[in-house]
Amino acid sequence: MDTVSVKKHMATDFQVTEAIKVLRTNLFFSGNDKRVVALTSYQASEGKSTLALQLAASIAETGKRVVLVDADLRKSALASRLRYRGKPVGLSHYLSGMANADEMLCETDVKGFYMVFSGARVPNPAELLGASSFDKLIAALRDTFDYVIVDAAPLGQVIDAAIIAPKLDGVIMVINAADNSYKNEQRIKHQLERSGGKILGVILNRVNLSELEGYYSKNHYSYD
Amino acid sequence: MEEKHELELDFGDLFRYLKRKILVLLLAALIGGVFGFVFTKVTAVPKYSANISVYLMIKQYEEGIVYSDYQISSQLVYDYQALIKCRTVADRVIEDLDLDMTPEQVADAITVDYETYSRVLTVTVTDSDPQRAADIANALGNQGNELVADMMRMGAIQLVDEAKVPDSGSVANPITRAVLFAAVAVVLTAGVLAVIRVLDDTIRSEADVQRYLGLSVLGIIPENAELTAAAKKPAAKPAASKASAARKEKR
Numbered sequence: 001m002d003t004v005s006v007k008k009h010m011a012t013d014f015q016v017t018e019a020i021k022v023l024r025t026n027l028f029f030s031g032n033d034k035r036v037v038a039l040t041s042y043q044a045s046e047g048k049s050t051l052a053l054q055l056a057a058s059i060a061e062t063g064k065r066v067v068l069v070d071a072d073l074r075k076s077a078l079a080s081r082l083r084y085r086g087k088p089v090g091l092s093h094y095l096s097g098m099a100n101a102d103e104m105l106c107e108t109d110v111k112g113f114y115m116v117f118s119g120a121r122v123p124n125p126a127e128l129l130g131a132s133s134f135d136k137l138i139a140a141l142r143d144t145f146d147y148v149i150v151d152a153a154p155l156g157q158v159i160d161a162a163i164i165a166p167k168l169d170g171v172i173m174v175i176n177a178a179d180n181s182y183k184n185e186q187r188i189k190h191q192l193e194r195s196g197g198k199i200l201g202v203i204l205n206r207v208n209l210s211e212l213e214g215y216y217s218k219n220h221y222s223y224d
Numbered sequence: 225m226e227e228k229h230e231l232e233l234d235f236g237d238l239f240r241y242l243k244r245k246i247l248v249l250l251l252a253a254l255i256g257g258v259f260g261f262v263f264t265k266v267t268a269v270p271k272y273s274a275n276i277s278v279y280l281m282i283k284q285y286e287e288g289i290v291y292s293d294y295q296i297s298s299q300l301v302y303d304y305q306a307l308i309k310c311r312t313v314a315d316r317v318i319e320d321l322d323l324d325m326t327p328e329q330v331a332d333a334i335t336v337d338y339e340t341y342s343r344v345l346t347v348t349v350t351d352s353d354p355q356r357a358a359d360i361a362n363a364l365g366n367q368g369n370e371l372v373a374d375m376m377r378m379g380a381i382q383l384v385d386e387a388k389v390p391d392s393g394s395v396a397n398p399i400t401r402a403v404l405f406a407a408v409a410v411v412l413t414a415g416v417l418a419v420i421r422v423l424d425d426t427i428r429s430e431a432d433v434q435r436y437l438g439l440s441v442l443g444i445i446p447e448n449a450e451l452t453a454a455a456k457k458p459a460a461k462p463a464a465s466k467a468s469a470a471r472k473e474k475r
Binding site (some may be wrong): 009012013015016019020022023026027030034047050051054103172173175177178179180181182183185189191199200201203204205206207208209 | 426427429433439440441442446447450
């Protein structure tokens, strides 16, 4: 199995790591039955992939086994982010029957944190994700790992996230603060609900702390 | 969750936003103030004021002054104030002095005041030319009063003081103008900022998420330059593949 180096991509800022821990805790508190979750957003570059990475690593730090699946088959965000030039076998290969599950699983330099890249770009990602092979994969991952984090494509641009939503335990919407009209976010929320997906909640990303009042003021996270 | 169409004014949010933008507002004040100052200095034209004093008292009876004379005159004071600015008087003054002014301009230059409880009025003429100011004032005192006296059907209106040519004028104070411009600039800027903020329909806080989506917030991640930069960097470098190839060897 290949090893991917992720440690150097981990956030070091105290406020950020604390925020990720809060997120992790809230995810755990969403329920024991919410262990396979996807992250989606309205558009690309809302920080969804970075967040997925930080969150998955953070879950691994608690001693749980977690796998991060890059299900954005049109744009392998995670592979390029981690500068991964290792084996090219990923989710798309598995879903189209060109590889089996073992071949696409990767270790990382964080104990308990595993990864599945998206693989080569395909012309029909929505169909692949809707096929039963994806269901089988999820079932298998669910048995092997404590948590499965799926990085899904932005729902405002393609339908992929809505297709896989009902197959998972829940979806979390990633929203870049002050970036999108609320109407857009409402649109993808409705899309997810219509598809039978369960929305666990929202992650507000890239928040300018001085904008928040009261409890979440600038100094809230600093404990030193 | 129903769609929100109405505009909500959160004054607390607005106030905090303007507080954050204090530098912008100060800059606006500075620009406004400097502009006001310079503008006033450049366009400042000293204005000179010349005035005459006039005494209004009718005398109905040959024998002497009676109380009703005072009463009537006191009322006539008000009439005088209006009549001295009428077009007939202005035309006469323009004609006599051969002025290059319209009757409206003459009327605008005149202010009339009176001493309380008396029938003594002060007619002030303000003009950029001190000599002209004095000439117009005196013309009002002579020909003007003649015409008005006729209109009011009184005897002669008495001229108490003639106008002297003023030797000093007053100019708009550049400091007060600067302050005024600065204040206006700040108000306008604050207004624009407020409109921008109120029209902003993006989601920026937990309250927004609750209001527009009815979902709970699982995490609030602060803006972090390091992470944002990492997100924007372009794809893979060969170094990583060498490292993973090396690890493959080890196994």
